[in-house]
Amino acid sequence: MRIDILTLFPEIALAPLGESIIRRAQDAGLVEIRAHNIRDWSTDKHKRTDDTLCGGGQGMLMMPGPIFAAIEELRTPESKVILMTPQGKVFKQAIARELSEEKHLILLCGHYEGVDHRVIEALVDVELSIGDYVLTNGAIAAAVVTDAIVRLLPGALGDERSHQDESFSDPGLLEAPAYTRPIDFRGMKVPDVLISGHHAKIAAWKTERALERTRENRPDLLDQ
């Protein structure tokens, strides 16, 4: 898989992707992640990428020219172009799973008031939001989406079972509470069933506690 991030802040996008599991996935050749500065495609002598809003209004908007040039250079017939925007469909684990099957993603990040709408109409396949709040730019959102996708690539976690019980996986509940050693920490004990070695009882306990935790923290998931 290849992921190209188009942003005015390549360092912000790449910083969280340069360590741990996502670093190892790149080193193992599971994914190639590149971040490009949209400014490099500006033909303006001051390398400008933004201009004032037509019809008035506060702030600046990213101009179509540099973005069109960048995407036209990077895209192939296999590319999916995704715009990071608070106006997009909210990014969920199911979307991460779908996108992990793609060969090439171009993640376009806005800044200022966002991007000229002609970019969306002509170039963008999917608009994605990472939640109902507004960030200063899309680089952090692109890093979030990239992390969630890359860790799903076969081999990225080393142990495929790590995906099976985790939150939002089948059957769409939150994960059950988890414990490690010591068994007794300051008088707080690991539940007896988890050290019983009885696999069926442990599985039943996990299902019950996953339901309980989902009811407490995310009852909306049970409605779905």
Ligand SMILES: C[S@@+](CC[C@H](N)C(=O)[O-])C[C@H]1O[C@@H](n2cnc3c(N)ncnc32)[C@H](O)[C@@H]1O
């Ligand atoms: C200040 S925001 C622009 C918000 C835009 N004026 C609006 O009201 O919809 C600048 C950029 O940050 C990114 N961004 C902000 N919030 C985001 C979110 N929740 N999810 C994804 N990207 C976001 C987008 O790339 C956006 O173009």
